[in-house]
Amino acid sequence: MVSIKEVAKHAGVAISTVSKVLNGYPNVSEETKKKVQDAIKELNYIPxxxxxxxxxxxxxxxxxxxxxxxxxxxxxxxxxxxxxxxxxxxxxxxxxxxxxxxxxxxxxxxxxxxxxxxxxxxxxxxxxxxxxxxxxxxxxxxxxxxxxxxxxxxxxxxxxxxxxxDQEQAQYDVAKKTVLDDNCKRVLYIAGRRDGYVTEQRLKGMRRLVKDLDLTMMVRQGDFSELTARNVALKYAKNKDVVVCASDLMAIGAMNALIDMDIFRPVCGFDGITLMGYVGKQMNTIRQDFYxxxxxxxxxxxxxxxxxxxxxxxxxxxxxxxxxxxxxx
Missing domain, CATH: 3.40.50.2300 (Response regulator)
Structure with missing residues (x-):
């Protein structure tokens, strides 16, 4: 088995320096840290x-x-x-x-x-x-x-x-049902975080739906935040026929914005969380069995x-x- 002494010799540093790198001490330069880490990899050292x-x-x-x-x-x-x-x-x-x-x-x-x-x-x-x-x-x-x-x-x-x-298909399914139920054409889509894999996949489902049903769509980021989605809906929902949200929390925020504006637009969410049942207006959503x-x-x-x-x-x-x-x- 490789010893810490051999690692230090291979890296050209003191044994105490190797110990500092292993234990995450901050007062080690990046250059020295790299030498030690490279030596650990090359020698397959296990503390x-x-x-x-x-x-x-x-x-x-x-x-x-x-x-x-x-x-x-x-x-x-x-x-x-x-x-x-x-x-x-x-x-x-x-x-x-x-x-x-x-x-x-x-x-x-x-x-x-x-x-x-x-x-x-x-x-x-x-x-x-x-x-x-x-x-x-x-x-x-x-x-x-x-x-x-x-x-x-x-x-x-x-x-x-x-x-x-199947995130793409699930978003397609719930949005399609909501759009067709109310014969909607102009969609406000409130997406999740820009860096999210699911955001990318769900948006792909929406774009496929827009193409299939010849819809128009405005996309805005909601960051999976109830407050952000509420503000997006307050600004843009009045001129759209339907609000499709990439999470239930955002759907709740959007629906409450519509209630405050005293206008009706169908809203759908995604996830199937219990809170959706307390909103007062039933919304389509995707149920995932997270358990x-x-x-x-x-x-x-x-x-x-x-x-x-x-x-x-x-x-x-x-x-x-x-x-x-x-x-x-």
């Missing part, structure tokens, strides 16, 4: 703490990398369903899971995250809602050190499985950890209307 974890019976934990929605004061139902689905499946499979919030790994390189995860006996990772700008997590996936499942991010390799509903998606994600990462091959998993979706009487207990 003693990580080596102990690799050889322990506890090795095989699954990390859940997910973030609650901080843009609303409402309880994040999607986050909770993801979490409970994962925990229930982990219990069934008799594997241990740890929850990693983005703030816990913010500013870390892929190499630093790898060392941190290995030191915690993590060998599988489920990543929820990764954006196109998450370059560090993307690098972590490409390096294939861990078995990975990505939820709603279309990345597949030998050690990575992608799981999602089942997360449960399946843990099952898939467990299979990858046991030698499985990465692939794509498409989960079902349905068009629903959320009625108050159906959600009260």
């Amino acid at each position: 003693n703490s990580i080596a102990a974890a690799l050889s322990s019976k506890q090795f095989g934990r699954i990390a859940l990398v997910l973030d609650p929605n901080r843009q609303t004061q409402a309880i994040d139902q999607i986050f909770m369903q993801y979490l409970v689905g994962a925990l229930d499946k982990a219990k069934e499979l008799n594997v241990e899971v740890v929850t990693i919030f983005p703030s816990m790994i913010a500013g870390m390189t892929a190499e630093e995250i790898t060392r941190s995860f290995l030191s915690q006996s993590i060998s599988g990772v489920v990543i929820y809602g990764m954006s196109k700008e998450d370059k560090v997590l993307q690098k972590l996936i490409r390096e294939k050190q861990f078995a990975c499942v990505v939820v709603d991010a279309p990345i597949v390799n030998a050690r990575t499985t992608y799981i999602s509903i 089942s998606i997360s449960s399946r994600a843990v099952e898939e990462v467990h299979q990858l950890m046991n030698g499985g091959e990465g692939h794509q998993v498409v989960m079902p979706h349905s068009i629903v209307k959320m009625y108050y009487k159906d959600i009260i207990c």
Whole structure:
């Protein structure tokens, strides 16, 4: 086994410098840090703490990398369903899971995250809602050190499985039903975040619908924010026939804007969260079973950890209307 002394010699630095890099000390230059990291890779050095974890019976934990929605004061139902689905499946499979919030790994390189995860006996990772700008997590996936499942991010390799509903078709389906029900032609589409994979896929579905039904469409970003969508609707909805939103929270914001303006426009959302039933006006939406998606994600990462091959998993979706009487207990 390669020693820390050999790494220091290979990098041309002191042993204490290697230790500082391994432990994330800030007072090390980028040039020196790169020398040490390159030496670690070339020699395939494994720190003693990580080596102990690799050889322990506890090795095989699954990390859940997910973030609650901080843009609303409402309880994040999607986050909770993801979490409970994962925990229930982990219990069934008799594997241990740890929850990693983005703030816990913010500013870390892929190499630093790898060392941190290995030191915690993590060998599988489920990543929820990764954006196109998450370059560090993307690098972590490409390096294939861990078995990975990505939820709603279309990345597949030998050690990575992608799981999602058909985002493009789901957006097409719910918008088409809403447009045809009210014979609409002029569409205001409130999209999600610009850096989101699902935003890109759902917008593709909308553009296909516009072409198929010969509609006109104005696209504005809502950033999955109820407030932003409300402001967009206040500004643009009056001159449109229908408001299609890429999330239920944005649909709620848009609908409340229309109520305040005392005008009617059909509105549809996406996700199927319980809050839709409390709006007072029923709206079409796409129901995703977030519990089942997360449960399946843990099952898939467990299979990858046991030698499985990465692939794509498409989960079902349905068009629903959320009625108050159906959600009260």
